[in-house]
Amino acid sequence: MSQVNNSEVMTKVLNSFFHVIGTKTSPAHAWLTLKIILQNLEYEYDFIKNVDVVDIKEVNDFLKEKNYTKIDFSIVDIQTEVVDTIYKEEVGKAIQSLADKLKKSLGTTAGYHFMSEFINELGDEYSTIIKSIGVELRLVDMQDELYGRVIENYKLEEDKGSNIAFIEKK
């Protein structure tokens, strides 16, 4: 079981989501996305009331800095004294729910690539930590589903007499 505080895990996860969403849309929209998801999560996990994103003005100020690096900035405003007392499994369930909401919104193909980027952004250490508290991003399952779709599409093209070559997805 992880020795890292809950607040550190939540902060790292939310910042990683922020940076991935920010590159797909915009940092301000990533801020909005996380704010909406956290508001929804409050109904499922009471402790999420103590986890919020910073004011949008801070995001805008951060973006105005010409030589900013993402390491310098955290999107998260968290009550550590409360969140650190929560069972780690409960925090894991909340992170799982957050990831599931994003995956559901994006669908299989975009969801798979999104989660791959998220794990990359999160890094090995925190990927292992969230797994140890029960978070399962099921990338392998998603890849299987994608692979299945590629084969299915290939068969459909083949049935139609297409000459399109089948390229195996690694």
Added chain:
Amino acid sequence: MEKKKVMFVDDNPDLRIMVKKGLERISKNYQVNSVNGAKECFKSLNSGEIPDIILLDVMMPEMNGWDILAKLRSEEKWAKIPVIFLTAKTDDTSVGLGTLTSDGYITKPFQLEDLKNKIENFFEDR
């Protein structure tokens, strides 16, 4: 019945005219204010012209639709204005994230009749 005020935010002048004239022609229920990008959008809002719904393009110079939506949602006085994206961004990620944060996502090209139906359905479902 009082007409619903629709604000359409897009940098394409032809589309601004088409949506305004088209929507007002096929439905007597809407009064469309077509504005050119973020500057005109916020100028209109700041003047007290609060629409019943905003149709928002994504890819615009100066300030894109993602940022406009975030600004709207972060200001208490505008946070509850319904926003539907009306955009040529059709990739799954944009559609998914846009749908999550807005009240609807319509991709270009579109039929005016479909746009009218989507707006009507939105108001009926509320």
